Amino acid sequence: MCFTRFLISPHALSGTLSTFTLTGREAHHLTHVKRLGPGDLVELIDGSGILAKAKIISINRPEVGLQIVEVSKQLNDCLPINLIIALLKADHMGWIIQKATELGVQTIYPVITQHTVVKVNPEKTDRYLVRWKKIAGQALKQCRGNFMPNIYPVISLEDALGKVPCAGAKILLWESEKKRSLFTAWKDQKNAIPVTVITGPEGGFIREEIIACKEAGFNTATMGIRTLRSETAAIGSVAALATMMTSDLEKKS
Structure with missing residues (x-):
């Protein structure tokens, strides 16, 4: 049976707590x-793998008293995918954070590029980071995930390239790439994980940014013959990689 989930602060259930007080938005x-x-049963998650089953024992608005019934550590259900996404307008960025969380992205780097529209x-x-984490938390509850993505503060593309793991595959989605597909770009790197994907702003990357990405080890790839919106390319690539990773795991099992 599935119980309604509520998000609490990371490590709030550390130790041997027998009761817990839910407050704020979640209590509301x-x-x-x-x-x-x-008497109703609920589940508490902290976004770092802790899952607790709890029973409501009191409601004294704005607080809800809970009795902890069971606490368990869940397996990391994030996929080994890192997304470097050029900062987009608020509603588009929030949508990407939401869908990337649902799909299981492990790390999100919002970056500033030369053609970034957002000032x-x-x-x-x-404030951006607080809002994005709130969106990710709501998405995590909805998809019944266990681990929140690690969302970085806004940084430059150059700084993000310096944070990319040395190991794994590196793919740059680029509208001028006409031959190498996302599938081929990953296959050319022996399906290595984690996979780091870069998607650009509405106006695309400038030449110097493409060169910097290539020098950092990124292979260019296309999502098809049509020119996609930035948010479509970002989530489309993550969904495609998630499907390919699942298929790859099935072959190895």
């Missing part, structure tokens, strides 16, 4: 949206 969601009450206020970058 439990009482006002789900309309649960004393970034350095004083507001923390």
